[in-house]
Amino acid sequence: MSVEAPAQAPPGDDPQRPNPRLDGFLRIAGVVVSLIATVFSAALELLMTPLRISGVPIGVAVLVAIVANWAIAWFATSLVGRRWAIAPPWGAWTLIMFFAAGTRTPEGDYLVSGNDWIALVMILAGSLTFAVYTYRAILKRPSITKL
Numbered sequence: 001m002s003v004e005a006p007a008q009a010p011p012g013d014d015p016q017r018p019n020p021r022l023d024g025f026l027r028i029a030g031v032v033v034s035l036i037a038t039v040f041s042a043a044l045e046l047l048m049t050p051l052r053i054s055g056v057p058i059g060v061a062v063l064v065a066i067v068a069n070w071a072i073a074w075f076a077t078s079l080v081g082r083r084w085a086i087a088p089p090w091g092a093w094t095l096i097m098f099f100a101a102g103t104r105t106p107e108g109d110y111l112v113s114g115n116d117w118i119a120l121v122m123i124l125a126g127s128l129t130f131a132v133y134t135y136r137a138i139l140k141r142p143s144i145t146k147l
């Protein structure tokens with residue numbers, strides 16, 4: 001009775017290893033999608049800063065900034081698989097907020113004025129959200145994978 005060895009796949013066809021080209025494409029796509037989400041969330045947050053109910057400012061932009069920035073940071077690090085993926089959306093969000101703080105509308109108003117406490121708290125909370133997510137990601141112990 002003869003026992004045949006099981007057929008082995010060619011060296012380059014290991015189903016456990018991801019395709020390096022596909023992996024690179026997914027990382028780039030993850031960064032691009034997180035940047036697009038950052039632009040949309042920053043615009044939404046800036047549009048929500050002047051919201052009022054019966055003349056009273058409601059500060060919902062601060063909550064949106066915290067939730068959206070946390071979600072963007074999670075998405076970027078989850079899809080890219082590296083902590084550095086937080087930097088592009090964080091930088092883009094910060095630049096958008098700096099532009100908004102220094103840009104005047106055609107009427108002469110600033111998008112984010114110095115006496116608009118909601119916008120200022122939104123900028124602080126939004127940036128701190130990225131910072132806290134990054135800090136927590138740094139403190140996590142890297143998972144050990146078996147090769």
